[in-house]
Amino acid sequence: MNPFFGSVFWLLVTLGVLVTFHEFGHFWVARRCGVKVLRFSVGFGKAIWKRTARDGTEYQVAMIPLGGYVKMLDAREGDVDPTLRDQEFTGKPVWQRIAIVAAGPGFNLIFTLAAFWAMFMLGRPDAAPVVTAAPHSMAAEAGIRPGDRVLSVGGHRVTTWTGAMDDLVDALLGREALTMQVRSVDGTEHPVTLPLDRLPAGQDVGQYLDTLGLSLAPAAPIVGTVMPGMPAAKAGMQGGDRIVSVNGVAIDDYVQFQKLIPEQAAKSPRLAVVVQRGGTAVPLTVVAEQSSLDGQPTRWVIGVESMPRESAIQHYGPLKALGASFDTTWSSAAQTFRMIGKMLSGEASTKNLSGVIGIAQVANQSASMGPAWFLNFLGMVSLSLCILNLLPIPLLDGGHLLYYLIELVKGSPVSERTMIAGQYVGLALLFTMMGLAFYNDLHRILLS
Structure with a gap:
């Protein structure tokens, strides 16, 4: 759509x-x-649909969908029939x-x-909190390295990227130094302190996040699927192979690999690719070809797809889901009240307010991510x-x-x-x- x-x-x-x-x-x-309801309206303004029930209540949908109202029998709005006085609101x-x-x-x-x-x-499908930091960003200077896994934020244990971001955003609004516990690629755990107190006042959360420079780590350069009959398959590449280099250029993540293939193939379709398979470096010669996939513009491809990023689905049974629902509601309400308090005190910028346009955009994004996210x-x-x-x-x-x-x-x-x-x-x-x-x-x- x-x-x-x-x-x-x-x-x-x-x-x-x-x-x-x-x-x-x-x-x-x-x-x-016992109050008589005269009208139940979804929306304001002129009605585009209405009907009157047998009890006299009028139900309608109005043209301006930015709210609604319930109109009750109210003596402040006119004379009330004496026979209906016991059904009047102010009485x-x-x-x-x-x-x-x-x-x-x-x-x-x-x-x-x-x-x-x-x-x-x-x-709710989510990503594991495996992160990276933009070069020269606050997160990089604090010691975040590519592939670090966030274990806790401000002492609160997190298991998903969304959970980590919720706690981070809350801390960003207060602009106070924040300690995260992370696990490095080599398995060692250590604390990282983000100096959020150095952030300038008066910016919105988006600007603070840009300064922080923390993001989900790109997918590892591991081959997930090799398409039959395509150049990679002809060269002997297999699912599970880790891409080490292309034409001598070392590969750190799958995004870099995707960008490098068309760049190098434009010079010569014959690519020298080294993969790691079972602890052994295996050199392959892959001859890229130009193709148009799914109606996209023609580009150089070799016919591989990445291994899916590590996921962290939050899926519970009825009782545990109920407990998680109460916990999420409580923490979200507390975060909202803190944000309101910080905006009133001037600690947080009013730029963080969103209106109907912002809500519409997020509604569309959430719906595209599936029913759980919506x-x-x-x-x-x-x-x-x-x-x-x-x-x-x-x-x-x-x-x-x-x-x-x-x-x-x-x-x-x-x-x-x-x-x-x-x-x-x-x-x-x-x-x-x-x-x-x-x-x-x-x-x-x-x-x-």
Whole structure:
């Protein structure tokens, strides 16, 4: 699918699922508390589909898919039929109003747990945390060498590249020195301290990662598959052979090998390749040929594929997956709150905020990586919606909860004047955040 249309499609799927689940939380608890629901809407603006149920509730899908709402019978919005007064929202006890408002974020949290549980049940494919460092980068200067395996980050044991990156990103936001335990290619283990405190303030995570220069190690130069009838097969190359050199140039990884073949074949198709097989160096003469594979432009090939990179699939049974779901939800929520706190204190840049464009791009990327990764993405966005909605900002669920908590303390509802003033403040804060996130998205696109 075209990246643009793919991003739009998966964004609509994401928002459709998560907004519906969030609003269903409000709807379900409101009905259980005896409040009459007038409209359940996914999206804002003009309805593109609607129907009215026998109980009078109107269900609709609206044109602007950036949210939704549940409209309840509310005396603040007009006169209420005396026969329906017992079903009116503001007439309910404050604890019921709190439950109704909190149900939206609560259902987002339930969805997060369910998505992570399903993800671990399916098995999330990941790479082992075998890394390399860009030349002259912070990671290289700290002592990271090609092929090092990360064992722990900041004292937290990691078994996957994603797990290592989650802990690294969290540390990058705080810009504090971080110690990792690594195992070198020769099997020795030793600590490496990354001087993250030297990073300049005010940059986003992407810029910090570029400065750090840590990445997954390329695949080793080991032949996985030799295609029958192709030059490598004719020369006697076998699966499992380790490429040592091509025309005298030493090979360190498979990416280098892939780049070197067309460069050397353009000079002469006859290539002197040395492979290591069973501890013995075996010289081979491979005559490259020009070919177009899978509709790609014609290029020099010899007909081999690499050995797959070491994987680390997180695949658990039902009970262990449930425990992993709770652990992932807890750690992700803690990381999100730390990020919010650091942005408010100025320790982390607001450039780390992403808007709808960024979400759309990640949605498309996650969907292309398979159902487990898309479930991971849905869980993370659902958790973010839960936390965002609980922030004490008027117009959000957290703002309403703040009003009701004040009502519990003072014994009477917040004045209408205060609520109206709060709405203006909430609008200003929300538009500021949305504008900043949109600007960040455009800035990343223009610089990419």
